[in-house]
Amino acid sequence: MLNFSDRLIESIKKKNSVLIAGIDTSIENIPDYFIKRFYDKEKSEIDNLKTILFEYNRRIIDAVEENVVGVKFQAAFFEQYSYHGFEVLHKLCEYAKNKKLVVIFDGKRNDISSSAKGYSNAYLGETPVFGKKIRFFEFDAITTNPYLGQDGIKPFIEDCERFKKGLFVLVKTSNPSSGDFQDLMVEDKYLFEVVAEKVYEWGKNCIGKEGYSDVGAVVGATQLEAGKRIREILPNSFLLVPGIGVQGGKVEDLKYFVDSNNMGIIVNSSRDIIYAYKNYVHSDFEKSSYLASKSIKESINAAIS
């Protein structure tokens, strides 16, 4: 089996797209007409929630499939519905995987090594159960938070090597207060630069045949100057770039995030895709999401080509 970075490159070329659809759906933002179509008064509120959350997101995946290289599931939006939401996430992960999409778990997990191993078991590897090993999820990659340092990241890296998976470590995030700590000066560097240097080290034994590391970084599209600097520190890592659109990141700036081959990025868009019906065809969310993903894909391609 190919390394994660090689599979990603293959998919990007095949799809001619670096766009990732972020599946961050809250039930409150699903159009009323769709809820009415699936809501069954004979069933419990929770059963309706599970059905509608799955059916809506499944259709979004169908609608955008042609225009995206993968999908990223934001854990929080499923966790907000407790284990019911996690069950839907499980089904959607399988659904997207069967469509040969690159599937990312955006959970920003972090902990001491014994606990980090638990997270890695769940999302990248396998969990021992009664002497057998069970693969619960089939994600290709996960996002992690670096604050605990190397030993909290190592269990994920080991599973990346063993199971040919990918890791995206938070380096410079897209949110307004990302500078609170990430922009602190450590001697003559920003903290995010020190983190990026560690990401380089952590990933240098997971290089695919195309020369890219399976350990990448999350860098917000809103962080232009940081993006340029991180690109220098991580010349052969993929950057997962969220934050275009609603959050204020500009597609035109993406040319500063790509590497010397005009590669090495995947770009997430969530709300502009999953709720595109608010801006496009109100009565047809699938068509809207298709049009939005096509338009975003094309503008990204124009910006980085």
Add this chain to the structure above:
Amino acid sequence: MLNFSDRLIESIKKKNSVLIAGIDTSIENIPDYFIKRFYDKEKSEIDNLKTILFEYNRRIIDAVEENVVGVKFQAAFFEQYSYHGFEVLHKLCEYAKNKKLVVIFDGKRNDISSSAKGYSNAYLGETPVFGKKIRFFEFDAITTNPYLGQDGIKPFIEDCERFKKGLFVLVKTSNPSSGDFQDLMVEDKYLFEVVAEKVYEWGKNCIGKEGYSDVGAVVGATQLEAGKRIREILPNSFLLVPGIGVQGGKVEDLKYFVDSNNMGIIVNSSRDIIYAYKNYVHSDFEKSSYLASKSIKESINAAIS
């Protein structure tokens, strides 16, 4: 309803204990005789897993109840079993809550504000579903990671205020490589000190009638010098202190973590309690966990009195 810090102080006084039992159970560490007792060949592997994970931890909670002020559930150990593990976590949270224990979700969650809100909805607050609001979990407090800065923490703080809940922000963790970033010098301070100062700011509007903030910090028992310094920066916050026992933290050092009232800490022990049968009475895990929790409680009380 009382603030989280006030409820915590009330419980500490009632129990004469600052000990928290960390429920970090992997099915592979549950004694064979217990698994055999509950394993039903007519049922699926997953149903057996759920039953045994619940029944074992439920008995641990019963066994230690008298000696602990609360329980902390390590999310990773439940997540490693996917949504099945989360369902067990949900039942155990309810079970512990009904025993009036302080119940903490140790998930170290973090994200941009819209996603952080999802996590906070799940564990501290309530989630909108079809126009109603559902409380999925009844946790008293959650752990969070500060790397994204203030706007990733704010949704949790707002729910702390609204629902009288608590927050423990990672400041200095117990693991060997916690120094990779946390000990970097930012001008004349360690990064963890800068984080502690922010925690002070974030918590200064959530003060209970006893004068303690509902926003506390996670500080590893292995971090003696950091602990002293963080205590100075956070004179009226609770410190959640993991890392005694297996991880190498010493109970005697806890006297440096308490505040001027010999208060302001809760101390987590996981493996020494949940797997105490390995060190005590092999054939009786409940008695073993009872004895271990009693002994740890007493040595902590002796160290900080």
